[in-house]
Amino acid sequence: MSTPFANFQYGIYLNGATQGLRPSHPMAWDALEREATDRMAPGPRGYVNGGSGTEDTMRANLDAFKRHRIVPRMLRDVETRSLERTVLGTTMPAPLLIAPVGVQSIVHPDGELAVARAAASTGIPMIASTASSFTMEAIAEAGAQGPRWYQLYWPRGRDLARSLVQRAEAAGYEAIVVTLDTWLLGWRPRDLQEAYLPFLESVGIANYLSDPVFRSTLETSPEEDPMAAVGQFVGVFSNPSVTWEDLSFLRECTSLPIILKGVLHADDAREAAARGMDGIIVSNHGGRQVDGAIAALDALPAVVDAVGADICVLFDSGVRCGADAFKALALGARAVCIGRPAMWGLAVGGEEGVRTVLQCLLAELDLTLALSGLSHVDQIDRSALTLAP
Amino acid sequence: MSTPFANFQYGIYLNGATQGLRPSHPMAWDALEREATDRMAPGPRGYVNGGSGTEDTMRANLDAFKRHRIVPRMLRDVETRSLERTVLGTTMPAPLLIAPVGVQSIVHPDGELAVARAAASTGIPMIASTASSFTMEAIAEAGAQGPRWYQLYWPRGRDLARSLVQRAEAAGYEAIVVTLDTWLLGWRPRDLQEAYLPFLESVGIANYLSDPVFRSTLETSPEEDPMAAVGQFVGVFSNPSVTWEDLSFLRECTSLPIILKGVLHADDAREAAARGMDGIIVSNHGGRQVDGAIAALDALPAVVDAVGADICVLFDSGVRCGADAFKALALGARAVCIGRPAMWGLAVGGEEGVRTVLQCLLAELDLTLALSGLSHVDQIDRSALTLAP
Amino acid sequence: MSTPFANFQYGIYLNGATQGLRPSHPMAWDALEREATDRMAPGPRGYVNGGSGTEDTMRANLDAFKRHRIVPRMLRDVETRSLERTVLGTTMPAPLLIAPVGVQSIVHPDGELAVARAAASTGIPMIASTASSFTMEAIAEAGAQGPRWYQLYWPRGRDLARSLVQRAEAAGYEAIVVTLDTWLLGWRPRDLQEAYLPFLESVGIANYLSDPVFRSTLETSPEEDPMAAVGQFVGVFSNPSVTWEDLSFLRECTSLPIILKGVLHADDAREAAARGMDGIIVSNHGGRQVDGAIAALDALPAVVDAVGADICVLFDSGVRCGADAFKALALGARAVCIGRPAMWGLAVGGEEGVRTVLQCLLAELDLTLALSGLSHVDQIDRSALTLAP
């Protein structure tokens, strides 16, 4: 085997056979979710695991994968394989990214720093959230060995937006991911029941508190009057008046690729392409925004058909295992984002937990590729799938 | 945000962050149902929660919503939004009504009075049932600040029917909702097991006992001989011989709009329009009448296609959350009726419980609208939906 | 209401309101099944409740009803109603029959006698099984006031077959139902686990032990040597060599109508019609013979389309409530057979239990008819249904 990914499983077996060691991390995805859920406090547990409303869309995201079945091919030489993928001109070791997730320190004290280190050690890009619990500069430093993207919650006030983007550029982030589907927070009963919004406790506003433009709008420094800073944050964070026209401003702010996250309709994908965006992420925010929304995977093929030839189409929402990643790639995603599984790994074992999650995903994707008769991820296309009857 | 509805969630979060307060009312719809169910005595619990027969239609009502998925659109200015809806010439703050439910005092001693007050405080019309546990005049007084409709169980004896309608008109009710699907009570095993029919215990016949025409048919006053009054009620309540021809009589009794509740077939909707009715409510009585009947939502599109341009089409049966309301509106309902959730709110917290339920529904609907890229409920149409694969 | 059927529920409510009485019999079908299951010993429980193999067809029989939805019509005069149905020239009070079930005394000591009495008191025909635990003459005497049909397990030996049929004719049975699907016993794991086949313990061979032809084949009387009689029974009971050609012999034995039970394929239905049979029963033996077989209801429409105009098509397998009966009638059955629910009633309360089950079914069917806008069972046709989406 030329790639190391699938070897991960043999290492586990060898440890078992020679030293009696069993893995300390859950190996099954449902066991990972259970153990992480047990370890999180009620507030974080609801925030990470929950969805909006009845959580119907959250479940639909997972069910959608069951409708596509892989048809493996036999007797092709798959000894030498590659998961390498070029995304926006950069070669990545695999078509995976860590999805932007805010306030990660509610799950583990090392939060985004642990995730950044784990990501860097595998070469998988991390998309750091505007709402992270450490500054984007600190995260960049932690993951200095690896690639990183920056996710923008576009705030009220163009100066502030520009400042965030330019800081990201300065800190070595290689792309700007603009989240389109969260100008307002979705209706999330688990968080409401706990009256839990970590941003209001200053967690997740590190990028604001460290921002010169944001600080210049405060009458007193956040160190002196934290609640006033939170109040100001609340005032600028939500910005539901942004429209397609505003994207030209963002384009002028940065030379980095701009990727729009949260596209579900082919016409919005076309508009993104027409506006000169570099990419889109098909996503419904993990079922956390519009309850009742279309499953993200169900939205993917029409979007790919509409713009797949023109701009980079990534996928997010519902990937839980290597087979899911394979299916999203086969339906046309250039890469897929991993959200909750990474958070569960973080909850279970900090940096090491995240790394194990990534290694499992990579190994399973590598094996799915090989056992499907393919030797390079670029060979994965719709012909590898059939619809379940 | 111009509308106050979505702000409701931020109030909860702020209470949590600043005062450590968590909401006293369940925030998730399934938790509301569970808590209300725990609080109700066996008889009322079966009456409110139960359906007819195997409760297959009751379940089908809920499942039908899962077959429609919302496809949100991005980057449209949704800062200023409106849920206002004109129904039968009157502007309502939102396309919601409280469905007619009888004998509400079995759930909470304040019964319909609490619901009327909660409804009036939000501007959502309450549809008061003929079988209410308080007189229609008392309910009107309790909800004097808000709009109200009257639901008629058309009794045997035209004089009695006319009397009820004219009392409603005098008490300021703005529309008459005639229930078509309950000339006979459905087969309801939960009630049968408890041998529980609250009407036979005088609960729910307040409108009869206070009616001069009804009283004139009694040999002794109901105060002297309550069981005789109940017996007389039983004799006139059920009236399965009413036909389309009889509607002209009702039309002559009142100048109020007449809305027929319980239409499931497009031909019946056409007949209602041809007979000059003002509206219909697509409903299967919450799965409480014909077990095995079509899910109400599945009946809606054909009815809208048949008469949506001619008369007002409302929807009832199965709405449990804001996303459900959005989907029914998208399929063509001008407004939707809320039944069991309001009763659960009443069971959990009386007037305040009902108000919280309405606020949650309004907030979730407002957010669903905004996050779907729409700024006015009148923009919601079938293009916002796709069928689940 | 002209029919008494729906009144049954008002009686229960009145008992509750005036005397505090609750029904002693379970009112919900699932509660009936649970209570009966609790009361039966392991052997009978497996025999009555079980199906063949994985019980997949047993479940499919029930699921099939969910695919058809009733579309009720409104504002039709349904005050006067009738469930009366003419079947094979005889008018029955309702389109129901009690399905043939063997060895009923394993469920309750009164067995078939209790069922016969309950059936006679409602006018619903009972189909007495060849494998009944009382002789057909005793059953006929118990149900002398009501109609009765005889079910034939066609044994080896034409003399014995003729004897059974002619005894039935003499005892006043009005039709002969020939079971086609049980020449061999299906693979029934519950019975195998208990090693329970009640016939081998003489239960269910009463009709053989009392038959002169059968007795003439024994060397010693069954009173002297019961196991020899059982052995002889086993030798003649199974007769898988019977073919369509043999039906002419049966036709010559009796002038009673002959109905073939167990037809699932339209071509077999056509063959039955071509051979001059009077009727067929679409049935898969309640999921007790071929595991994996088509649900009986799914087989009904094609059979009705093929021969419904020519011969009487009855339905069996899966009817659990009034709505199920309505749907089978709407798909073209002239009447439906009630199997397990009657046995559960027998287990719960003997004769009274069976009567209650029949009264509940009749009341629910009457209400389903009325609330669907129909006043006579003959008006029930496919236009009353729509397919679930």
Add this chain to the structure above:
Amino acid sequence: MSTPFANFQYGIYLNGATQGLRPSHPMAWDALEREATDRMAPGPRGYVNGGSGTEDTMRANLDAFKRHRIVPRMLRDVETRSLERTVLGTTMPAPLLIAPVGVQSIVHPDGELAVARAAASTGIPMIASTASSFTMEAIAEAGAQGPRWYQLYWPRGRDLARSLVQRAEAAGYEAIVVTLDTWLLGWRPRDLQEAYLPFLESVGIANYLSDPVFRSTLETSPEEDPMAAVGQFVGVFSNPSVTWEDLSFLRECTSLPIILKGVLHADDAREAAARGMDGIIVSNHGGRQVDGAIAALDALPAVVDAVGADICVLFDSGVRCGADAFKALALGARAVCIGRPAMWGLAVGGEEGVRTVLQCLLAELDLTLALSGLSHVDQIDRSALTLAP
């Protein structure tokens, strides 16, 4: 009855009636699985019962059978029946084989020897795995009375591959089954959690340790240095570079029929035929290799349509009962392989447990045939099935 298979159930009933004996072996397939699962230690339990990834394909294998329904035909003479099937020129007593399963001694100390004896006593061919815990010669001796096939995990090194095949030929194996879908081990979370790979503990490499070619590659004998032998085994076992071209080498090694196991795509089936293979087995390795793969039964019809007329098409993956076998045969399989049920029988009762499983399967298949109106397995075709609606 001319075949003894269905008689098996009467024997059980007779034992119950005359001696009060109940079967010591679970009669229901789900009970067999439960009891076997209880008896196995955690490692073997995960190895036998588990699948790859989320076990979605393992479940899909079972669900696929539910979509096909048998339509039994009536009144055909089925007294004399035959399950005999000619496969690759040899007549087998029934269209069943025992699927190749490795390391069977982890389930029961007698392992493959017990299975071989049970198989031989019924005449059902056993397919012995390369990874068996006894040598192929020992297995052949144990099952000397019955037919046997050999399954080849094609190792690195043509000399070793040729040696294994020629030993099989010498030991009287009648066909070579080459597994195509396991050049790499799938991602199996249950095994990973236990760090359990029995091969690394020498179980399952008996055929290697006894092979002169393999031994010649070792510097020290396996008796002296077992771990070195395991290491060498690991190095040669996995051979993902084998392609269609390499099959000609195998063809030259042996005159036995060659059957390719693991085909799921019709084009691969065509390639197998074009390359002169004698047969294929449609299989996804029981859902143990590619999680998310198409259910094996869903892949069968297209493969049969493509090559059914040209080469022998067998079926494996998901058969749990006689009805499943019937359906796979009806969709065109010439015979079906039994995997986990045989292992469960082994776990529950060693040789006798396996024999009981086979007897139950044969009896249920015989009854399904008869009760469907057929008297020979060769009459089973697609006309016996209909799709579930």
